[in-house]
Amino acid sequence: MVGLAILTFFAILAAIPEVLVGPLQTAVTSIGPRLSPPIDGFPLGTDELGRDIVNLTVHGARISMTIGLLATVVTVAIGVLVGIVSGFVGGRIDAVLMRITDFFLVIPTFVLALILTPIIRDVVGSATTEVFGIRMTLIVIVVVIGITSWSSTARIIRSQTLSIKERAFVDRARVVGAGPGYIMRVHILPNVINLIVANAVLVFAGAVLTETTLSFVGLGDPFQPSWGQLLEAARSVGAPGLGAWWYFVPPGLGIILVVFAFTLFGSALDDLLNPRRGGRR
Amino acid sequence: MTAVRDRELPRQAVPGAPLLEVTDLRTYFSLDGATVRAVDGVSFRLEQGEALGIAGESGCGKTTTALSLVRLLPPNARIEEGSVRLYGIDLVEKSPNALRRYRWREISIVFQGAMNALNPVNTVGDQIAEPIIERLGLDRKAALQRAGELLELVGIPRKRADAFPHELSGGMRQRAMIAMALACDPAIVIGDEPTTALDVMVQAQILELLERLRRDLGLSLILITHDLSVIAETCDRVMVMYAGRVAEEGPVGEVFARPKHPYTQKLLAAFPNIHADRRTLEVIPGSPPDLRDPPPGCRFAPRCQFAMDVCRTDVPPEVTFGDGVRVACHLYPQGSDGVPITTPPDANGTPP
Amino acid sequence: MGGSFVARRLGQAAITIVAIILINFVLFRLMPGSPERVILRGTPNVTPERIEALRERWGLNDPVFPDQLVAYITSTLTGDLGYSFIARGQTVVDVLAQRIWPTILLFGLGEMVAIALGLALGAYSGWRRGGPIDYLGNSVSLILYSTPYFLLGMGFLLVFASSIKWLPTFGMLTAGRVYGSPFEFLADLGAHLVLPLATVSLGLVGQYAIVMRSSIIETLSEDYVNTARAMGLSEGRILRHHALPNALLPTVTLIAINLGYVIAGAITVEVVFNWPGLGTLTVQALTARDYPVLQGVFLLLSVAVVLANLVADLVYGVLDPRVRT
8 A cells, every 4th residue: 555655654754853854944053055956965955044955844744744633633523523413413403504514615615714814813812832843823724724624524424424323223222211412422423433534534635735725825834834834935935936946846745745645545445444335336 | 100111131131040049159257267157058049929038047147148149248258159140140250340230220128127227317218219310320300209109109108208217117117118129120129137126017017018019010029037927928938047058948838837857847836826725935955056167967966856977977968849848958868758767756865 | 497496506505605795794803903903004193083983984883783794794795895905995896806807717717628638538548447548547637636736836837937948937928018919919828828727727637537537437337328238329429428428427516516625726826827816816915914805805706616516506407307306
């Protein structure tokens, strides 16, 4: 499984960037020549501040992937909650929740995220607390991605909940007198775990892409550059036009590979675990 | 009803040849490196105006036999040997493109479960008209006109030609498929389990329709089914297949009243008879052989209560009797007079 | 097609649009600081009287619910989207109007090219399944799918801006150029259009090809295709007349669903090539915190997507008679 191999590589990069390349270089600590192509000591060249691209890319791995991971957690949490409740409880609550879900599926959530981020950032202020090593500015992005991306997860989980609901053991639980909360937690949830995992992998790929794009349009944090932020920096100094491929190709490749790997892996998981997809009708 | 064209013979027809003559047909499948001998030496004849029923368990090769006639086989299948002579023209020898010409115009098929056999996005009328336009070259107006006639013929009001398949009931869809099969005025219509997916009342109607069409249009019919009662009602002759070979074949009355082959006897016995005294259904023990590695000799031998040593080694020869029945069983060797050479073993299972 | 089918879809679309307007309203109120402070930001000499006058003017002294809400909805529906912060004096509608055509040009053409190419490639792949072209096409599609559009764009920029300078890479038209004839204009426009168009199309082609391919494969294994073969129809006719119409159905659905995501790419591609459309407008407004413009863009794009989905639904109804009942 090619996907898995790529993923492990990046997971390692993300987990221990400091061990591999030392702490994230800043404008102050940069030591290289400005915007230089790969030379001795700088295998991937430098940026306009003289920072080593290898250093930046590896740290970017951690930042991009951590944000992706956190955003996935939020997205899946909301999606699963809405999906299970909606599917299980049914009736009017289901109708209302589904209308909301469909709404989020239709509108361009990216634009919504675009607007929400600065608003929430201004509200939250510029606290410098870090969550999992990620600054608040980027946590805002995590939250925003979470609140805009949950709908497809919700739909999928709801479908599955609906079919599980009909199964005998759920009826048995109800007859015995178990409350809805209990049933949802103990009976339904374990049976959708497979689906959740498969879906989460794909959500992760999407979250990384979304974060990258949001950073690219200027919502990233220059002090904690994710790959998207690096790309934005590259663009604003005109790297492509100057032929400075080393600036944006490494982070770009990183994104492509991670998303590709996760998508491959996610489809494979989906085929394996999704009970609906096996075989023709 | 106006015929589109006279029932003229194809150009290459051999005068005096029977309508359909299949000789030693062998169709094999390649599956995971192994060869499945699905049809392994099947021969039969169909005369003009006859209705032949092909009966047998699932997997005995009856559908594959029928599909082999027009080479409607999946990519991993091939006709290994044998000939299929339509009016004396060997279809097996034809190239795929040449063979295409005979499809539907000479031999058409009514598939089972017309639920999915009809294209959901086209109207029924359009689908019936399609072969008329494409294969007979009529213009759209004339083709739709004829489609309407065909619908009336099968008992569907002409105006329903504008309906989509999902708007028709199961029975009507099957009738529409029959109308479609008749579109190019074929010589032979093959019905592949045409009534299996339908409930009993509708089944009766469809069978009645087929019978009427046969009379009125002089159709020749090949009916494939595992349901012997359908064959008993509609067919002139029946061919019982087992594991890719013919077990017994002959006039329906003869075969059903006096079955010679042990398998035919078991098959008939396995059928619930509402008039018979109450007894448990007889089940044929065991299961059909794996056709990748069929037993040498008679393929029914492992399950046959009359099996003799020769059955396990030699393929039983086909013997034809005066009453028109053909059997492939060692109980009836060459020159036999129709009486099995051994009387059945007594209750203890010991041969006499 | 059933009147109720159309009516239902229209109704749903209308409700969605109202919801969008509501969200916009809430966003405006959510903004940090009081709205008036945001509006007046950057303006010198802000006196309390000025603030009060502004509050009156903007109706901010009225109760939020229902007065402000109703006022907001009515003004939006009548085309008053407020004033841009940065483009002083211009209404949001003016600002949007200036930028909308370049975007429609780029993305309209891009989608059309992508649909045409993607469907053709996908159909061919599915038809000749398993060949080397199929495998290659599949891999390429998957990789393209994983690549953010702007990255592609930057790649193009790299090649065409710094090495092979065949095509212009900045903006929509050469700045300051005077055109002798409409052809010159079109030529210049066309030259500028090539790279961004290629970027957009490539980004989309992959997805469409993949879906079309699996759709064709599934369709070809359907029973009615078997019936068509039994009829002796040519393979070409079977593909065109039986397989394709059915295979198109999920693709149409995909195209519609995709639109929301395409917009994200849209914005970024414009930024990379400095294409003067809604995308670059959005980013500029973002940097300047020009909220009215941002909300205007959100409203416009959302409505566009809703309408596009509506059209797709109706097209699907034309293609598949089963949903019309």
